Amino acid sequence: MIRKLSGQDHDQVMAYLSEEPSINLFIIGDIEAFGYDSDFQEVWAEFDQHGRIKAVLIRFYQSFIPYAKGDFDAAGFASIMKEYGQPIRLSGKTDIVDQFEAFDDLTLGKKQVTFFAECRTGDFLNAGEDSDAIKQAGIENADQIIELRRSIDEFHVGNDAREILIQSMEAKTGRTYYTSENGIFTSCVSTAAENSMSAMIVGVCTHKEHRQKGLATAIMNKLFPVILAEGKTLCLFYDNPAAGRIYKRLGFQDIGMWTMYR
Known part of the structure; x- marks a missing residue:
């Protein structure tokens, strides 16, 4: 299940993201600074049957960052992103964001792969x-x-x-x-x-x-x-x-x- 997050989810989502704080720098920073109710920022999460977070997606203006530790509902996240127009400005850990290339109806911008240090x-x-x-x-x-x-x-x-x-x-x-x-x-x-x-x-x-x-x-x-x-x-x-x-x-x-x- 994917749903939009609110302040009530803060402790759970931060505990999940903090396991890889450097990789999740942008998501953590934006949540700490702007929370869950800004016009320019929204946060969603996918939960398993036990209510545990499996994946997170953040929108900051027209840019999106997904994060997951294992398998996640990439199609569900793609559907959310398409609601905000295309082409999609997307970034994240390479093995995660590369999965979105499989969706023919998702228009991504020019691809750039970099080292993360x-x-x-x-x-x-x-x-x-x-x-x-x-x-x-x-x-x-x-x-x-x-x-x-x-x-x-x-x-x-x-x-x-x-x-x-x-x-x-x-x-x-x-x-x-x-x-x-x-x-x-x-x-x-x-x-x-x-x-x-x-x-x-x-x-x-x-x-x-x-x-x-x-x-x-x-x-x-x-x-x-x-x-x-x-x-x-x-x-x-x-x-x-x-x-x-x-x-x-x-x-x-x-x-x-x-x-x-x-």
Whole structure:
């Protein structure tokens, strides 16, 4: 049976998700921040005959993330997603979301498969002498952050990116550190879906004219100890081997694969 969740289900669903806190970072963070009654967010779960959760599906605006530990009703989740229009913006653990490719009537966006890595220690970090030049962005800097991200060819920046960025700052589920020159952002690194257990590193980017200077690495060396000191695990995606080598030098280890359809 699949049904929509409410606050009364909170303890049960969080206990289920917390068994893999890094993989469920987005779902945990969104539930902690926005609950079960927001216009832009809904959560469903599949239950077995004993009332135990088998799988979870969350909608955040027009994006969906499913999670399950074993077999689940993928067709039932697909039916829910189709009610919100197509193509479907879907992401999650690769072996879970790949199951939705079997439904011919479900239109998925462009597929991207990435490595999923986490970091639990700051032993490999090294704050540089120029760390004072790295600042934390405020809501007033949202346009500069979006402008920098849109200048990066590899980035897909949606029309709702600015709204989501501001919302994450207001809800304290995301923060951005940056460098700038003459009022223009030269590099930035953000977190997203921050929750009581973990934080996702996103939006690692450097302006084309300021690359090969170590700016993004310097920002991460300043930002990461702040997050780790709060008792949170750092998580991130990467598909670029060169980027992967940088992250591993900072203490990240691969824990699985993550697929996104955009």
